[in-house]
Amino acid sequence: TADKFSHSSGLDENLVALYKKFGSRKIIGVTSHRRENLGDGLTNIAGALRDIAQRDDVALIFPVHLNPNVRAIMKDALDGLDNVAMIEPLDYPNFVSLIKHCNFMLTDSGGVQEEAPALGKPVLVMRDTTERPEGIVAGTAKLVGTDRDVIVAEATKLLDDEDHYLEMARAHNPFGDGKSSQRIADIIEKSLSV
Numbered sequence: 001t002a003d004k005f006s007h008s009s010g011l012d013e014n015l016v017a018l019y020k021k022f023g024s025r026k027i028i029g030v031t032s033h034r035r036e037n038l039g040d041g042l043t044n045i046a047g048a049l050r051d052i053a054q055r056d057d058v059a060l061i062f063p064v065h066l067n068p069n070v071r072a073i074m075k076d077a078l079d080g081l082d083n084v085a086m087i088e089p090l091d092y093p094n095f096v097s098l099i100k101h102c103n104f105m106l107t108d109s110g111g112v113q114e115e116a117p118a119l120g121k122p123v124l125v126m127r128d129t130t131e132r133p134e135g136i137v138a139g140t141a142k143l144v145g146t147d148r149d150v151i152v153a154e155a156t157k158l159l160d161d162e163d164h165y166l167e168m169a170r171a172h173n174p175f176g177d178g179k180s181s182q183r184i185a186d187i188i189e190k191s192l193s194v
Contacts, residue, residue: 012094015061018085019101022059025083026159028052029102029116031109032074032126033065041146042070045126046077048151049084049106058159059083061098063090104158104165106151113141114175122168124154132175139171 019027032045053060062078064071064086078084090098096115099105104122105112113132116123117140124144125136135141144154158165 010093011097012090014087015090015094015097018059018061018087022061022083022085025057025059026103027101028058028060028155029098029105029107029121030060030062031065031105031107031112032062033067033070033108036127038069041126042073043077044146044148045108045151046073048148048155049074050077050081051148051152052155053078053081053084055159056083058103059085061085061087061102063087063095063098065089104155104168106155117141117171117173117175118178120169122158122165124151124158126151134174138174139168140173142168 030049032042049060049062052058060078060083062074062085064074066089074086078086096119099112099116099119099121102121104124105116106124106126107113107116108126110131113123113125113130113135117135117138123135123141125141126144126146128143128145130136130141130143132141136143142154144151158168
């Protein structure tokens with residue numbers, strides 16, 4: 001699980017170096033790539049990330065999608081900020097490591113809405129709707145849309161209000177507890193021994 005990934009010798013050296021570099025800061029993991037956000041939405045997201053990065057106590061690690069439209073907007077807004085690491089996309093073990101090391105995730109990804117709560121990480125969903133409403137209902141995720149001010153306000157609340165942070169981090173994960181494969185194996189074993 002996550003501990004296996006965080007101690008694996010196969011982790012990207014550059015990612016591990018970022019953890020060390022940003023060690024005293026609250027790391028925010030970022031992903032943004034959805035087609036529905038291209039244009040004004042992505043520009044607003046980039047502006048919000050820039051605003052959040054003005055804080056001395058945070059660092060953003062952002063595996064940037066390969067789409068040149070995404071890269072251009074993010075580069076224009078975030079290039080040159082010492083506490084923003086725009087990196088190449090990560091393989092799964094390294095991405096899980098990022099989630100584990102971050103304080104929370106800012107994302108428009110559906111998968112991250114399921115993965116981050118499994119590691120106790122709140123998720124701010126930079127979309128107006130989600131195909132995973134269970135996380136919103138459970139409180140592990142919050143829809144913040146692509147409004148720059150709303151994204152900054154909700155990120156600030158997670159950074160500054162410990163009770164709010166813990167409420168989201170400790171909310172019941174509606175996507176399971178990670179033990180389904182063991183339960184399936186137990187059922188199969190039991191049915192074979194009858």
